[in-house]
Amino acid sequence: xxxxxxxxxxxxxxxxxxxxxxxxxxxxxxxxxxxxxxxxxxxxxxxxxxxxxxxxxxxxxxxxxxxxxxxxxxxxxxxxxxxxxxxxxxxxxxxxxxxxxxxxxx
Amino acid sequence: xxxxxxxxxxxxxxxxxxxxxxxxxxxxxxxxxxxxxxxxxxxxxxxxxxxxxxxxxxxxxxxxxxxxxxxxxxxxxxxxxxxxxxxxxxxxxxxxxxxxxxxxxxxxxxxx
Numbered sequence: 001x002x003x004x005x006x007x008x009x010x011x012x013x014x015x016x017x018x019x020x021x022x023x024x025x026x027x028x029x030x031x032x033x034x035x036x037x038x039x040x041x042x043x044x045x046x047x048x049x050x051x052x053x054x055x056x057x058x059x060x061x062x063x064x065x066x067x068x069x070x071x072x073x074x075x076x077x078x079x080x081x082x083x084x085x086x087x088x089x090x091x092x093x094x095x096x097x098x099x100x101x102x103x104x105x106x
Numbered sequence: 107x108x109x110x111x112x113x114x115x116x117x118x119x120x121x122x123x124x125x126x127x128x129x130x131x132x133x134x135x136x137x138x139x140x141x142x143x144x145x146x147x148x149x150x151x152x153x154x155x156x157x158x159x160x161x162x163x164x165x166x167x168x169x170x171x172x173x174x175x176x177x178x179x180x181x182x183x184x185x186x187x188x189x190x191x192x193x194x195x196x197x198x199x200x201x202x203x204x205x206x207x208x209x210x211x212x213x214x215x216x217x218x
């Protein structure tokens with residue numbers, strides 16, 4: 001099967017940089033995705049890594065190391081609106097982690 | 107484009123009742139899926155479909171049925187509702203299932 005682990009909570013201040021880690025176990029790898037979900041809302045896609053390395057999309061970047069079964073989401077220049085839950089997810093059987101709640105403080 | 111739409115937004119059922127959650131997408135995506143999300147948890151895959159006429163079970167399929175007669179629609183049926191099925195249900199679609207998934211707004215279901 002597939003499983004993912006990520007921290008349950010992260011707190012940072014406005015303007016800072018925060019990294020959300022994700023480790024995973026899977027027998028077959030079909031990519032690692034990241035989604036953002038605001039309270040009461042639907043998940044929205046942020047980033048996807050199929051190969052090792054860094055993918056950058058504006059203030060958000062995602063990194064993958066397949067040899068370490070590890071990835072992270074990097075959020076730069078944090079804004080209050082970035083307060084949300086962030087999920088890593090494996091392709092294949094579409095398995096999601098339990099999410100990391102990010103709180104951005106002024 | 108409306109994207110992925112779901113109806114109803116809210117629903118309250120009594121134990122033993124049946125109902126169908128509707129999901130539709132207008133992006134011509136082949137892959138559609140249903141998830142449930144319990145408080146403080148991630149999304150768990152219930153059923154998915156790789157195209158019209160083809161469905162398969164996900165991680166938590168018991169108590170749910172699906173069918174896919176058209177590319178656009180992917181309804182989820184609760185056969186006999188139980189309190190354990192109280193959750194938020196999200197429908198999603200994508201081209202291949204390995205790429206970006208687009209989620210509907212969700213259906214908040216309470217089973218009494």
